[in-house]
Amino acid sequence: MTGERPLCGLYVLTDGALTPGARLLPAVAAAIRGGARLVQYRDKGGDARRRLEEATALAALCRRAGVPLVVNDDPALARAAGAAGVHLGADDPDPAEARRLLGPQALVGVSCYDSLARAEEAAAAGADYVAFGSFFPSRTKPAARRAPPALLQRARARLALPLVAIGGITPDNGAALVAAGADLLAVVHGVFGAADIEAAARRYAALFEPAHASGREP
Ligand SMILES: Cc1ncc(COP(=O)(O)OP(=O)(O)O)c(N)n1
Numbered sequence: 001m002t003g004e005r006p007l008c009g010l011y012v013l014t015d016g017a018l019t020p021g022a023r024l025l026p027a028v029a030a031a032i033r034g035g036a037r038l039v040q041y042r043d044k045g046g047d048a049r050r051r052l053e054e055a056t057a058l059a060a061l062c063r064r065a066g067v068p069l070v071v072n073d074d075p076a077l078a079r080a081a082g083a084a085g086v087h088l089g090a091d092d093p094d095p096a097e098a099r100r101l102l103g104p105q106a107l108v109g110v111s112c113y114d115s116l117a118r119a120e121e122a123a124a125a126g127a128d129y130v131a132f133g134s135f136f137p138s139r140t141k142p143a144a145r146r147a148p149p150a151l152l153q154r155a156r157a158r159l160a161l162p163l164v165a166i167g168g169i170t171p172d173n174g175a176a177l178v179a180a181g182a183d184l185l186a187v188v189h190g191v192f193g194a195a196d197i198e199a200a201a202r203r204y205a206a207l208f209e210p211a212h213a214s215g216r217e218p
Pocket residue numbers: 013040042072073087088089090091092109111131132164166186
């Protein structure tokens with residue numbers, strides 16, 4: 001992806017239970033006002049028409065805000081909705097196929113769990129970022145495979161592309177992940193489960209401001 005802004009900061013993932021129906025767009029708008037720098041439409045529902053409507057509306061909102069929208073799991077939906085890209089895990093379509101469908105400008109992110117080897121493969125195949133985790137117990141995905149924070153330091157030393165950390169991240173435990181090399185913190189519950197979404201997003205975004213980020217590895 002030839003991005004306008006570097007991929008760095010708070011990455012918010014929507015959730016069908018926390019941001020249902022009419023609450024989706026206001027919730028994402030609040031997260032962006034709070035400083036979110038990347039948005040993922042993550043919806044595991046089976047209603048294709050609703051998903052297309054929601055993803056299309058979110059893509060328009062994100063475009064106006066200058067924040068890329070990534071669609072989880074579904075390259076065809078990303079294309080139909082006019083999203084900036086797609087996020088793919090081990091059980092999803094092949095990232096190379098997604099790249100062919102979405103084109104060279106698209107943002108293609110790949111889940112790597114606790115595997116540096118998988119991340120190196122994804123990087124060599126042209127991923128725009130790689131995601132590791134779950135680093136902490138996740139309310140959104142309790143059965144997610146766990147990864148140790150030290151993995152981020154090893155990944156940082158070996159990989160030049162943006163690193164995403166995900167899983168049970170709070171403004172308190174996220175600082176150590178940023179210090180270990182995470183460029184983006186991917187969050188569901190900590191932002192969209194909050195009573196004040198904008199304020200919650202602001203607390204994560206602050207972890208990337210110079211006062212906090214001075215603890216980061218070069
Ligand atoms: C940024 C980010 N990282 C990891 C995931 C998980 O992807 P996946 O393993 O495909 O699991 P599901 O999200 O599809 O349940 C993600 N979506 N985003």
